[in-house]
Amino acid sequence: EVQLVESGGGLVQPGGSLRLFCEASGLIFSSPWMSWVRQAPGKGLEWVAHIKQDGTEQSYLDSVKGRFTISRDNAKNSLFLQMVSLRVDDTGLYYCARGGSRGLGLDVWGQGTMVTVSS
Amino acid sequence: DIQMTQSPSSLSASVGDRVTITCRASRTIDTYLNWYQQKPGKAPKLLIFAASTLPSGVPSRFSGSGSGTDFTLTISSLLPEDFATYFCQQSFTDPRTFGQGTKVEIK
Numbered sequence: 001e002v003q004l005v006e007s008g009g010g011l012v013q014p015g016g017s018l019r020l021f022c023e024a025s026g027l028i029f030s031s032p033w034m035s036w037v038r039q040a041p042g043k044g045l046e047w048v049a050h051i052k053q054d055g056t057e058q059s060y061l062d063s064v065k066g067r068f069t070i071s072r073d074n075a076k077n078s079l080f081l082q083m084v085s086l087r088v089d090d091t092g093l094y095y096c097a098r099g100g101s102r103g104l105g106l107d108v109w110g111q112g113t114m115v116t117v118s119s
Numbered sequence: 120d121i122q123m124t125q126s127p128s129s130l131s132a133s134v135g136d137r138v139t140i141t142c143r144a145s146r147t148i149d150t151y152l153n154w155y156q157q158k159p160g161k162a163p164k165l166l167i168f169a170a171s172t173l174p175s176g177v178p179s180r181f182s183g184s185g186s187g188t189d190f191t192l193t194i195s196s197l198l199p200e201d202f203a204t205y206f207c208q209q210s211f212t213d214p215r216t217f218g219q220g221t222k223v224e225i226k
Contacts, residue, residue, distance in 0.1 A: 044206065044218075044220045045157075045206050045208070045220075047214055047215040047216065050213075059213040062214065095162055100210075100215070102210055103151050103168070103169055103210055104168055104210060105153035105155070105174075106153070107165045109164070110162065111162055112162060
């Protein structure tokens with residue numbers, strides 16, 4: 001069974017940092033693009049970032065550029081999101097998802113990890 | 120950025136109804152359009168990619184159409200498990216923007 005499990009969320013003060021993790025199982029992790037998508041409480045979905053199979057290409061939502069870094073370790077079947085200078089409006093449930101290349105959807109999702117930015 | 124606008128934002132329907140949701144892109148995205156279903160407390164699920172292709176396991180009562188800027192998601196005969204929120208997303212260019220969602224509620 002293909003599975004993605006996120007961790008690393010928590011409560012952090014504005015200006016703080018967090019590193020999110022996504023561990024994959026049941027798939028050839030080095031094959032697909034991988035993405036992060038977030039959802040503020042009671043709101044819609046917001047694409048955050050994605051990364052190419054070999055990690056050589058990344059793209060970010062404008063509001064997180066320079067603050068968030070997506071990376072992956074294919075040998076460990078893991079995806080990461082390093083977040084610094086966090087803001088209150090970064091609060092939300094962060095999902096890891098398989099996919100992100102042009103023309104394809106996000107076909108496998110984790111259960112999400114909650115990030116709360118508050119003083 | 121490409122803006123994705125869904126309509127309606129919500130609708131009430133009965134089991135057995137035919138339901139259509141529309142998604143409009145602010146500029147052409149060819150057929151690079153995906154649809155997702157999300158139930159409360161759950162992660163989204165991919166329903167359709169490339170405007171009209173159903174992934175394996177998605178029931179055939181779901182269908183998608185459109186190209187350019189205008190797209191539709193149709194549920195041919197609503198079942199109880201279809202009451203959920205539906206989102207469109209363009210995968211034409213970065214950022215991969217989502218629509219605001221359409222909540223399908225029980226009438």
